[in-house]
Amino acid sequence: MTHPVHAGAHTDLHHHGEQSFWRQYVFSTDHKVIGIQYGITSLFFLFFGFTLMMLMRWQLAYPGEALPIIGSIFGQDNMPDGIMLPEFYNQLGAMHGTIMVFLGVVPLAVGAFGNYVVPLQIGAPDMAFPKLNMTSYWVYFIGGITMLGSFFIPGGAAQSGWTSYPPLSDITVPGFWGGQTFWLIGMVFLITSSLLGSVNFIVTIMQLRTKGLSLMRLPFFVWSQLVTAFLLLLAFPPLEAAGVLQLMDRIAGTSFFLPSGLVVSGQIIPNTGGGNPLLWQHLFWFLAHPEVYVLILPAMGIVAEVIANNTRKPLWGYKSMVYSIIFLGFISFIVWAHHMFLTGMGTAISAFFQTTTMIISIPSVIVLSCLFISLYGSSMRFNTPMLFALAFLPMFGIGGLTGLPLGLAASDIALHDTYYVIGHFHYVVAPGTIFALFAGIYYWFPKATGRQMNEPMGKLHFWGSFVCMNVIFFPMLIQGLAGVSRRLYDGGQQYAHAQGVLYLNEVMSIGAWVMCLFQFVFIINFFMSMRKGKKVEENHWHATTLEWAAAPTPPVPHGNFKTIPEVHHGPYEYSVPGQAKDYNPQNEPMKA
């Protein structure tokens, strides 16, 4: 998967001399190797998280029925005779959310694409702190192992939801050997990793930009990574603090999140009390709302790159897009309590947070509008990355618009904690962000390997996933409007108001399992193309940005460029009248 070593380039640029296998591929400090390590690991976690969800969908579609064939491998503690126990269902739910967000999407969007593409796009020889970069990958890896390992301890993994609300999370399977403790320790590792990474990204972008690459000439993808890094840097530490406090509650017997006189199973628990469960929710959402923008900003960046390249036009409103995401970054720190309208924190606070929430929808709408207008009047190239990027626009649009009723305190009362919420944020993250990440994989795969991924298989993967995504998530909006709670182990069988929409459970489940089949098309394509894909020329997509225009394809280890390029103009000079070709690389001056 890493760089086939080309004899000529190798001797020119490889100033580190021959390195052992371990230094070159495992404990490498080269940002491209680290990017690929992040990529492979996070794709594995994405698939693992998806598998957890497919198991849950069996229980939701056919409650209490034995899972055929593979049901027995999960053990008598979790699925006796193939029938899922509620505790196991809760573990799957909590870990699906945690793994998808913290171990799958963010490391893929930031760790993999950010690491691989940003230094190449800004003309830098590497990240600013290569050793720190390696450290952040391995800390992430340890965090991932801790999370996975928690499935195998007695009592199983964390089961208090990905939000880990106390008092439940404080008291389920108490003590060190509880899944929740592992969850907290794993989170501390993941937070440390993203902290190191975000410092590295900001310094790299600010300090290592090549000559002539002023801030307003940065590709939009680099801008999105810069804002994302600031969000990670400033929003994650409060969750780290909260994690430490919850660890103290679980191990040292403190009561940060336990109120006085808390009754559990008919008995007052012996803790001193005096704590506040809402405190956790505030600290958690102070991270987790900016985290939503950490999930979506790199996706917007990738989509902007792919759309500009395949419409062969400059992005419409590049500067508005940049200012929008900067504004969005600031506002994202003061919207968090819109997740807490039903906690009884009071109407005055709710009014404040619903106002900021309505304000923050504006920059997202600006970015999306700019991308839509960029399409107007172009003759598009409908290749696989472009299809995924185009699908991102309406899917993220649905995700964003369905969020408005949740952001208003009054309508949120009816919709809170229903499947509507799940439908909403999955439209943002699954057919939104993950489609953008697929676009990125198809778009930069030739950069990393020198070979193109198979187009017919790519299109099959796209259309299959696109249909299945909507089959899975649109019925959730319908179920949610009918009032079905998101936390029911049997999918709502016992509720009269759910009866009319229960048949959708089976539809969604089949959609999820069929979508899995289409992901195998992607996996086969990925590995097959690595060896047998069509070889590509240096600037395969005829792109203007430096990673294609100035760096060799596939890139050389350590150093990136034969000579450090100099930038002469903005990032998206496509189809400029009077020029020799329809793209003007940033490192080549344009004809006057």
Added chain:
Amino acid sequence: MEIPYTIAARPDTGLFNAKMGIWLFLASEVMLFGALFTTYILLRVGAPEWPHGELDVPLATINTAVLISSSITMVMAWASLMMKQFNKYKLYMGLTILAGVIFLVIKAFEYGHHFETGELPSKSTFLAIYFTMTGLHGLHVVGGMIVNSYFWGPGSRMWKTEPARFTNRVEVAGLYWHFVDLVWIFLFPVLYLL
């Protein structure tokens, strides 16, 4: 190909890489301790009564003086390098590390006394937040001392090969050390006096 701006500052940002890195890191540390101070305020506002006089103010006052002095010696260490006086650097850096040791020893006495009298974190919300905040601060002191000891001992060999880069490293370590000092200057009145 070398990574630029490891020694000289980049003209348009005015910083070398590590200095920008440490400022960003400190910004995230402000958020970390900020969250804990917020927790303290919320718990105290919600508590029917808040204990006073459980902590040893004279010992903590000595500790405050010790840490502030160590910040001064840290600056002197860096200034000695700027004036190319390596022996003085060794002396001042050594004093900085020594001050860290004294701080931790005094802190250990305080902790030991609490443990003996059964004042554990689980006893009250006040003790819980006291141990969490001072414990986390203590870990930061230990981290700073490890870095400082490295630059005092084996790391100082860089002075012979790349003096400018070594001076930068000490400056960056100093910025971190001042931050650790600053956190204590907030912790002392909040936990001991108010």
